[in-house]
Structure formats: C-alpha cells, structure tokens
Amino acid sequence: MTSETFGARVHHALATRGQFCVGIDPHAGLLAQWGLPDDVSGLERFAMTVVEAVAPSASVVKPQSAFYERFGSRGVAVLERVIAESRAAGALVLLDVKRGDIGSTTQAYADAYLDPASPLAADAITASPYLGFGSLDPMVDTARRHGAGVFVLALTSNKEGPEVQHARADDGGTVAGGVLRRLGELNAGAEPLGSFGAVVGATIGETDESFAINGPLLAPGFGAQGGTPADLRRIFGSAAGAVLASSSREVLRLGPEPQAMTDAVRRGNDELAEALA
Numbered sequence: 001m002t003s004e005t006f007g008a009r010v011h012h013a014l015a016t017r018g019q020f021c022v023g024i025d026p027h028a029g030l031l032a033q034w035g036l037p038d039d040v041s042g043l044e045r046f047a048m049t050v051v052e053a054v055a056p057s058a059s060v061v062k063p064q065s066a067f068y069e070r071f072g073s074r075g076v077a078v079l080e081r082v083i084a085e086s087r088a089a090g091a092l093v094l095l096d097v098k099r100g101d102i103g104s105t106t107q108a109y110a111d112a113y114l115d116p117a118s119p120l121a122a123d124a125i126t127a128s129p130y131l132g133f134g135s136l137d138p139m140v141d142t143a144r145r146h147g148a149g150v151f152v153l154a155l156t157s158n159k160e161g162p163e164v165q166h167a168r169a170d171d172g173g174t175v176a177g178g179v180l181r182r183l184g185e186l187n188a189g190a191e192p193l194g195s196f197g198a199v200v201g202a203t204i205g206e207t208d209e210s211f212a213i214n215g216p217l218l219a220p221g222f223g224a225q226g227g228t229p230a231d232l233r234r235i236f237g238s239a240a241g242a243v244l245a246s247s248s249r250e251v252l253r254l255g256p257e258p259q260a261m262t263d264a265v266r267r268g269n270d271e272l273a274e275a276l277a
C-alpha cells in the first residue's frame with residue numbers, strides 16, 4: 001500500500017484537507033430523490049457522482065458497504081470503483097464494514113479489506129470489539145503490516161449503544177472506556193498519530209471518557225443525526241484536533257448537483273476548523 005503508516009497519512013490529511021469526512025451511503029430513498037432507478041446503474045451513477053464531487057477535496061470518504069452489497073456482486077464492483085477512484089483523487093478511504101469475529105475469521109476480514117492485494121483494500125476499516133478486543137488482533141497485525149488503519153467502535157451514535165458500551169467492566173470502568181484504553185496502548189509512541197482510531201458518535205451527550213488515545217477519532221452522527229461542531233468541541237476537548245467528523249445524508253441529499261456537494265465539504269471543513277481550533 002505505502003511505507004507511510006495510516007496514522008501519518010490521516011494526520012497529514014486532517015491538517016491539509018480538513019476534518020470533514022463524507023459518508024458515501026447510497027440509500028434507496030436518496031437514489032429516488034436524485035431521480036435514479038433503484039438498481040445497479042442507479043447505484044453506480046450516484047456513487048461515482050459523489051466521488052467526483054467530494055474526493056478531490058475531502059480528507060476521508062467513508063462508503064458503507066451494505067448499500068453496495070445490497071446489489072450483489074455488481075454492487076460490490078461499484079464499491080471497488082469508489083475505493084479506487086476516491087484514492088486516485090487524493091482522499092483516504094475508510095470502508096465502513098464494522099467487522100468483528102473469532103480471531104481466525106477476523107484474519108480473513110483483514111485479508112479482504114486491508115491487504116493491498118485484495119480488490120477491496122481500503123486505507124482503513126471500521127471494526128466491532130464486542131467479541132472481545134483481543135479478537136481484533138489479526139486485524140491490528142495486518143493493518144500494521146500494510147500501513148492501514150482500523151477504527152474500533154467505542155461509543156456509537158445509536159440510542160441502543162449504551163446498554164453494552166456503558167456497562168461496567170471488572171475494573172469498574174465502562175466497557176467503552178476499556179476499548180479506548182486498549183486503543184491508546186496500540187497507539188503508544190506513534191508519531192505523529194497512531195493508526196488505530198475510535199468511533200465515537202457526535203450525538204453521545206455527556207461523557208467522562210478520555211479520548212487521549214493518540215489516534216484518530218471518527219465522529220459519525222454529525223449533521224443528519226443532530227451532532228454539531230459545538231458538540232464535538234464539548235465531547236472531545238483537547239483531543240479535538242484528531243477528530244474526523246462524518247456526515248452522509250446531509251451532504252448526499254444536496255445532489256445530484258455536484259457543486260452543491262463540493263461546497264458542503266468546504267463549508268464542513270471551515271466550520272470544523274473554526275469550532276475545533
């Protein structure tokens with residue numbers, strides 16, 4: 001993939017392009033709103049229009065795999081194009097697959113998404129630690145080997161998340177706090193930033209957790225789910241410089257006019273720069 005680590009690449013992208021990430025989520029409702037058929041031709045037109053509009057200026061794009069898988073192998077082929085063309089336009093690609101399994105199967109997921117030999121290889125993926133953080137070890141090792149990244153779910157933006165993530169572990173801390181601590185250990189000593197990120201919803205409300213994990217912090221739920229730049233400042237405090245605020249529907253509903261989506265990236269980056277400086 002590259003000799004540079006994902007942490008170094010994302011640090012550079014945040015500093016030069018900005019902290020706004022666009023989720024490329026081709027919802028059926030959005031295809032209809034754009035006047036496109038709910039089939040693979042509509043998917044392709046939608047996704048490639050978004051890539052052309054946002055990948056030249058956004059630091060990171062985050063396609064959600066399920067919206068492509070819904071169309072079978074031809075949908076997955078569109079996802080491959082989204083990944084390749086976004087990277088060619090200079091954006092990092094965070095493939096949102098939220099994988100997690102027993103270790104031996106985790107290795108297969110790592111090979112599918114993080115090994116540059118795979119047609120679906122991205123710069124980073126999202127992963128779930130809720131089979132036990134150590135079950136992600138093969139993903140961590142594979143990411144290290146190939147200069148890729150992993151964003152691990154810590155405090156998600158959905159209302160059901162707290163029933164698991166706020167539960168108390170044996171040491172008295174929360175389950176999510178344990179995930180953040182383990183991420184900090186993986187990133188220890190990395191300069192300028194580690195490659196192992198946390199996913200922390202922009203909508204989580206009050207929290208006492210520490211986000212000083214020396215890694216990137218993906219904050220979905222920015223925009224359509226109600227998260228604002230002020231929420232990010234409050235949640236992340238002194239770690240705000242490592243935040244990547246992600247928005248899907250709020251940008252995508254501005255299409256099919258490409259300029260409107262391009263402008264939304266600039267606006268998002270400007271707003272975040274002001275709020276998180």
Ligand SMILES: O=C(O)c1cc(=O)[nH]c(=O)n1[C@@H]1O[C@H](COP(=O)(O)O)[C@@H](O)[C@H]1O
Nearest residue numbers: 023064126156157201220224225247248249
């Ligand atoms: O991992 C994610 O990206 C994610 C984690 C989370 O806690 N909440 C969350 O909404 N997401 C994803 O972020 C995107 C949010 O989309 P919008 O609400 O349209 O901006 C979707 O692709 C979700 O799957």
